[in-house]
Amino acid sequence: MSTANWIDLARDADSGVETLRAHFKGHAYDPHWHDAFLVGITEQGVQRFNCRRTRYDSTPGQIFLLEPGEIHDGDAPHADGFTYQTLYLEPAWLQQGLAGLFEQAPAGCLPSFAHTQQADPALARAIAFAFSALHKRELRIVRQMALDGLLDGLTRHLHWRQRTEQDPRLPQAALRAREFIHAHAEQDIGLDDLARACGVDRYRLTRAFKASFGLPPHAYLVQLRLARARRLLGQGAPAAQVAMALGFADQSHLGRWFARAYGLSPGQYQRQLHKPSSLGKGNRAG
Structure with missing residues (x-):
């Protein structure tokens, strides 16, 4: 990694949520995926990435939402680079948390993000608060309150997709x-x-x-x-x-x-x- 780039990450012991804050100039990541849900915001600069066969330019305050298995990359199209913060949410933890918000989640369905990029100031504040509380290892009650607020904000951008072993659209x-x-x-x-x-x-x-x-x-x-x-x-x-x-x-x-x-x-x-x-x-x- 270039000395102009840095990464700072941590993990919350109770929830298993990883928090990552990073800065990159030039090329950041090759195409890859995670087995967690990614919820993050761009702090500074322009974060360019490809996902769902679409190129996105994420600017300060914009939210990005990625599902497990979604291939994405990362680049800084401008010389000053970009800074962002992300929370990695384990699927089991997210489903358990959503069960407390939905009286009856659809049977046989998984949570899914409707859109990869969003402009939602209220959710951006919830992400930043949850990130700060977990990353700085605040009191347990503060971390739990922050995560509850994050889940509540995410409900506006979630939809449910049928759990299937195979996608009938694929060969x-x-x-x-x-x-x-x-x-x-x-x-x-x-x-x-x-x-x-x-x-x-x-x-x-x-x-x-x-x-x-x-x-x-x-x-x-x-x-x-x-x-x-x-x-x-x-x-x-x-x-x-x-x-x-x-x-x-x-x-x-x-x-x-x-x-x-x-x-x-x-x-x-x-x-x-x-x-x-x-x-x-x-x-x-x-």
Whole structure:
């Protein structure tokens, strides 16, 4: 990471919500996804990112809302860069919290964000308050009140989508390939393995997969491993052990991919989670 860039993150012990504040100049992140809901605001500059096949320019005060698995990237189109703050909400925690706000949530449905980018000053204030309360480790009652306010604000932008095992709009070959990748993510699988499992040739499979999920199969496999690596690292597993368990060649291989996706090394990620936190600039990474 350039010395002009910095990341400051923490995790709330009670809710499991991660808070991240960062500043980037130039290229920030390669395309990647998270297995959490992302709720954040841009503080300064212009944050440019692609998501849902759309390019967004997020300016100060604007909110961005991403669902688990949504591929996105990040760049600073202007020389002064951009600063933003984000909360990573675990799906189980979000669903549990929403259950207290909806007397009857639709059966068999999952919460979903209607739009990726929003201008909602009240929600922006709720995000900033929740971020500050969690990141600065305020009193428990303050953190809980802030998160309740965040959930209440999010209800204006949520809708419910049917929980399905497969999306009927996507080609069956692509869906089978994704299932195969998830089932064999730690193994050294090849395109020929995928093609045999799906009953189509590797070239048609690659085209169908990228059209369906926004990444070719090899890139999807890497991102799946990285999402699992982030969770294991957050639980305190050593980076070398995580790399071996998830099929990376070695710890440095994991580190290179992790930094491209998340902007910091596995070791920096773990150290940030366990250090005293503040709203000031985070540790600079060179």
